[in-house]
Amino acid sequence: MLRRGILLYPLVRMVILLVQGFGAAISTGAPEGLRAPSLLEAHVITVPVLIAALGWLDLYRRDEVMFLANLGIGMRPIIALYCVPAVFIEAALLVWQWA
Amino acid sequence: MGVTILDVDSARKSFGGREVLHAASIWVHEGKITSLLGRNGCGKTTLLRIVTGELRAEAGSMRFLGEYHERPRLHILARRGLAYLPARELLPYNIPLREIFALCSWPDRPSAPMVEELGLAHLLDHTPDELSGGELRRAEVASVLLLQPSCLIADEPFRGIAPADCDLLIAVLRRYAASGGAAIVTGHEKAHMLAVADDVIWMHDGTTEYVGAPGDAVLHDRFRPAYLG
Numbered sequence: 001m002l003r004r005g006i007l008l009y010p011l012v013r014m015v016i017l018l019v020q021g022f023g024a025a026i027s028t029g030a031p032e033g034l035r036a037p038s039l040l041e042a043h044v045i046t047v048p049v050l051i052a053a054l055g056w057l058d059l060y061r062r063d064e065v066m067f068l069a070n071l072g073i074g075m076r077p078i079i080a081l082y083c084v085p086a087v088f089i090e091a092a093l094l095v096w097q098w099a
Numbered sequence: 100m101g102v103t104i105l106d107v108d109s110a111r112k113s114f115g116g117r118e119v120l121h122a123a124s125i126w127v128h129e130g131k132i133t134s135l136l137g138r139n140g141c142g143k144t145t146l147l148r149i150v151t152g153e154l155r156a157e158a159g160s161m162r163f164l165g166e167y168h169e170r171p172r173l174h175i176l177a178r179r180g181l182a183y184l185p186a187r188e189l190l191p192y193n194i195p196l197r198e199i200f201a202l203c204s205w206p207d208r209p210s211a212p213m214v215e216e217l218g219l220a221h222l223l224d225h226t227p228d229e230l231s232g233g234e235l236r237r238a239e240v241a242s243v244l245l246l247q248p249s250c251l252i253a254d255e256p257f258r259g260i261a262p263a264d265c266d267l268l269i270a271v272l273r274r275y276a277a278s279g280g281a282a283i284v285t286g287h288e289k290a291h292m293l294a295v296a297d298d299v300i301w302m303h304d305g306t307t308e309y310v311g312a313p314g315d316a317v318l319h320d321r322f323r324p325a326y327l328g
Contacts, residue, residue: 064191069173070182070243071202 015050048083048090056082101129103162104250104281105181110149110159112142119145120156121305127250127281127298132272134292134313135285136326137302143285144186146302147254150283151176151183164249180249184256189239190227196238197223203245210245216271217241218264232259240268244275251275251282257291269295289327293317301326 056065056079068078105127112120119142127133135143148154150161152171161168164179173183190199196219204210214220217237227235236259243251256272257265265288272282272295286292293299299316301308303325310316317323 066173066183066185066187067189067191067242070177070189070246072174072178074172074174 048086051086052079052082054082101131103127104129104164105150105252105283106162107146107150108160108162110146110156110161112145112149112154112156119305120149123159123302123305123307125150125283125300125307127283129249129281130276130279131297132276132282132284132295133298133300134296135283135300135302135307136289136292138326139287141302142305143302144254146307147183147252147283147285150252151181177246177248182243182246182248182251184239184243184251184253186254186258188227188235190235190242192228193226195224195226199227199238199242200245203242205245205247208245208247210241213241213244213271217267233261233264236260237264237268240271244271247280249280251280251284253282253284255286256284257286257288265291 056075065075065078103126105125107123107125109122109124110120111118111122123142123146125133125135125146135146137143145154149156149159150171151173152168153173155170161171163171163176163181166179168176173181177183196214200210200214200223211220214223217240219234219238219241222230222234222238227238230238236256240253240256243253256268260268269291272284276282276297284292284295293313293316296313299310299313299322301310301316301319301322308322310319310322317327
C-alpha cells in the first residue's frame with residue numbers, strides 16, 4: 001500500500017503543477033476575492049488528499065478494501081497510509097524551497 | 100437450537116425504482132450452516148451485501164451477536180468476529196499466499212493444517228494472480244476461515260472449484276461449524292449447497308422462506324419444483 005502511495009506521488013504532483021499553472025494564469029485576470037492557492041494549501045494538503053483518493057479508488061477497484069475490512073481495518077488507516085509519505089515528501093520540499 | 104449469531108429481519112432494498120428485496124430475512128445459529136438458495140438475480144448477493152454494510156437497506160434490522168447494527172460496517176463487524184467472502188475476488192493480487200495466510204492467522208493457531216487440507220501447501224510462494232480460478236477460490240476460503248470468525252458470510256464459496264475439491268471444502272466448512280462457527284453460504288451448486296447445510300432458506304420474488312433442513316427442503320412442495328427442478 002505504502003509502495004503504491006509512493007508510486008502515485010509523481011503523477012499527482014504533475015497534476016498539481018498543471019493546476020497551479022492554470023491557477024496562476026487565471027489569478028492574473030481574476031476578479032477581486034479570488035486567489036491562487038497558497039503554497040501550503042497546494043502542496044501539503046492537496047497532494048496527500050489526492051493521493052489518498054486515488055489510492056482508495058485503486059484498492060476499491062481491486063476489492064482489496066474487503067480483504068482489509070475482514071482484518072478489521074477500515075477506511076481511515078488506509079487513507080492515512082497513503083497520505084503519510086506524501087505529507088513528508090511535500091513538507092521536505094517546502095523546507096528545501098524556503099531554505 | 101443454538102444461540103442466534105446473526106439475524107436479519109425484513110430487509111428491503113430497491114435499485115432505480117425496482118424493488119429487489121422486500122421483507123427478506125435470514126438467520127444463522129451457533130454451530131450451524133444456513134444455505135441461502137435462489138435463482139440468479141433473486142437478491143441473494145444484495146442481502147449479503149446489506150449484512151456486511153456494502154449496501155444500505157431501506158428498511159429492516161440486523162443483529163449480530165445480540166447487538167443491533169443500524170448501519171453495519173464490515174471492519175467493525177470483523178472486529179467482533181464476522182468474516183465475509185465476497186463473490187468477487189478478495190485477496191491482494193501481488194502478495195504471496197504465505198504472507199496473506201500469516202496476516203489472517205492467529206499467533207497461537209498455525210495455518211498449516213487448513214492450507215494442507217485445501218491443497219494449497221505447494222502454492223504458498225505464489226501470488227493470487229498466478230493461481231487458477233479454483234486455486235484462488237480455495238485460497239480465499241482458507242484466508243477467511245483462518246480468521247476464525249464466529250460467523251462466516253460466504254457468497255458462492257464453491258465457485259470455480261472442481262467437484263472433488265468441493266467435497267474437501269464441505270468437510271472444512273462442516274468442521275468449522277462443529278467447532279461452534281456459524282456460516283451463511285450462497286451458490287448454485289445445488290448438491291453441495293444442500294450437503295453443507297443445516298438449514299435452507301429459499302429466496303424468491305424478493306423475499307425469503309425457510310424450507311427446513313436439507314432433507315425437508317428436497318421434499319418441499321414449492322421449493323422442489325421451482326428451484327431444484
